[in-house]
Amino acid sequence: MSEVKLAAESRSEFGKGAARRIRRENKVPAVVYGHGADPVHITLPGHELLLALRTPNVLLSLDIDGKNELAIPKAVQRDPLKGFLEHVDLLLVKRGEKVTVELPIVVEGELAPGANLLEHVLNTLAVETEATHIPESVTISVAGLDAGDSVIAKNVELPKGTTLAVDEDAVVLQVLTAQAEEAPADAEGDEAAAEA
Known part of the structure; x- marks a missing residue:
């Protein structure tokens, strides 16, 4: 299974307006959670994420503020008419961990x-x-x-x-x-x- 590297940016703005601004910049709002840690809200590059999600259960290597995390997609929300990505939930995983x-x-x-x-x-x-x-x-x-x-x-x-x-x-x-x-x-x- 391939591992796809993506550069993630932390985000502090939430809500519909902020999400629309993020999508206008060809980015996708996402949340990363798991291992008992607080959820981290991030943005991901839209095109690279879309290509990565073509592989079922893809393993994503995220660079979040200089820290490297592994995650798998848990929930993907798409626009029902146009099909573009609206939001992605990612689950943190560790090497050797069973999922x-x-x-x-x-x-x-x-x-x-x-x-x-x-x-x-x-x-x-x-x-x-x-x-x-x-x-x-x-x-x-x-x-x-x-x-x-x-x-x-x-x-x-x-x-x-x-x-x-x-x-x-x-x-x-x-x-x-x-x-x-x-x-x-x-x-x-x-x-x-x-x-x-």
Whole structure:
């Protein structure tokens, strides 16, 4: 997992007006908390942060007033229409510390022949892993699965040093039988009546 270095600036202004001024300067207001310390309000460079957040569970190396801190994103608020970053909550972590994160699920392989549908019961899998070695995703093979089959959490092969943080019997993926759609009988009767 990559570590992204960002220069952070402490901020003392709060509220909507201050946040708008910060965003106009292409920066993002953020708060850093964790390890029992008081929350620290900072601003981060907008473009660099946006690029960093493209990687799920990215590890950020923050330079806050000359002090280096490691953090992972906990909550990201985006503008619902334009998609730009409005605010970010960051959780302080230390090397060797275990954290609980949500890993995206990547599916590989082909289902058994036939018109079956794969349902993602979970889109992400909660795991506990070392803060500085967070995997980017979990890969699940669905090769040969047929209608009625499912993949449960305890059968998912996890990356080294990672343990489940969900119920081990939770269904992650399941294969459903595709239903062929039939034309409604009333519609066929109406067409025959229109032709007569």
